[in-house]
Amino acid sequence: MRWLSADTPGALALDDRGVAYGDGLFETLRLINGQIRFLEQHLDRLEAGCNALGMTGVTRARVHRELTRFGVRQADADWIKLIVTRGAGARGYAPPRHAVATGILSSGVLADMPERWRAVVCDTALPDAGALAGLKHLNRLPQVLARMALPRDAQEGLMRDAVGDLACGIMSNVFVVVGQQVLTPDLSRAGVAGVMRRFVCDTIRVSTARVSRGALQRASEVFVTNALRGVVSLAQADGRTLPPNTPVADALRDALKAAS
């Protein structure tokens, strides 16, 4: 692998397959006092992605080392982003036989956001992911288009899959509390298998299921999750104002604090 970041020399090749085809993966990791939260879980997903894309030569131990080294140097940062592309290659969809993957590291500080978010349901649908289901790959135009269409007073958009069921937020996974059940979309058609989604499913009983848009109207709580923001309760979803009490999300936030 070839590693690039703002504080090391070296440039991204003009024929990097990341820019040519979105041929690669990424991870966005939460940094707390120089420590990466849920690092192993991020590495699990990255590894699954490398296998699905047939990207050999990306070794978990090496990525682990580069991420932790980079993390300790970012004293004031809240997040690290890692992009792993298949590397440089000649024109054409066929990857070169001996591609050298590119690792790009960056970091930054989280912008302030409201404690509870307003979310709309996006018109942009997520296409069927096929072999890419659940992966955090670099083909993100549906998310870009959905984000551009988001009203100014909404913090998140809920995206539907090809059959119209909820899949995930533009930058999050979504959970809907209906009666005694906590539901989350099954991601069989579309959506990213988020690291914070995994934490939630490991912490409380969650039914992974088809979740219709209509469920938002019956929910006692709706919350979204991602690696950076943790567990965020929605104040409004699909035009409906949600109840002020959020006992399920509150318990998860407590558990996350204890785990971090």
Added chain:
Amino acid sequence: MRWLSADTPGALALDDRGVAYGDGLFETLRLINGQIRFLEQHLDRLEAGCNALGMTGVTRARVHRELTRFGVRQADADWIKLIVTRGAGARGYAPPRHAVATGILSSGVLADMPERWRAVVCDTALPDAGALAGLKHLNRLPQVLARMALPRDAQEGLMRDAVGDLACGIMSNVFVVVGQQVLTPDLSRAGVAGVMRRFVCDTIRVSTARVSRGALQRASEVFVTNALRGVVSLAQADGRTLPPNTPVADALRDALKAAS
């Protein structure tokens, strides 16, 4: 716009949205004696793509000038590739308010290929493109995966859309001659609206329709097209050896020669 190529200084920013999200478009253009074939048609598609992605600041006249200037310097090249990304941007799907698009130019020589190709039908499906239908955007992982799965003795793979009908080749559009009709997939769900496809449709009568995989078994001719290779007859498609006579494709190749 900011322009990059191998023979000008300057590097691709590590936070270019092309690599982060595949947030951009590309064109692959045929160069014949320093002249770009079908330049206006390529610019038409690029312009449509910029409109669909909301990429302002990419002016047709500027792209025209850069491409022609670059072309005359590439005396021995057969092709130019142009990538246009939304440019650098902070982390997050929302584009920066004043993004400066990146233009990346490269060129090369065409590798030898057989005169007639063998094509298989790919297992990898093309997802529904939605607002991106027909565009040559940078989200190309389905093509990369399909190309990786191609048998060594096949030059092209025919890809199906989400409902199983033919959409296009991995790197081409496809035409099927059945009886007196020349059929090509309608691209309403998936596929790229190729510049050479447009030439064919402008030159002969073509029915733009749903085309099932089964049509390959009834065809008297199957040919694929792209900007670089022109019109290429298939010798074999989906396991079936096709007849040696290719009158429709022959006539198109003659017309293309006359137009180039």
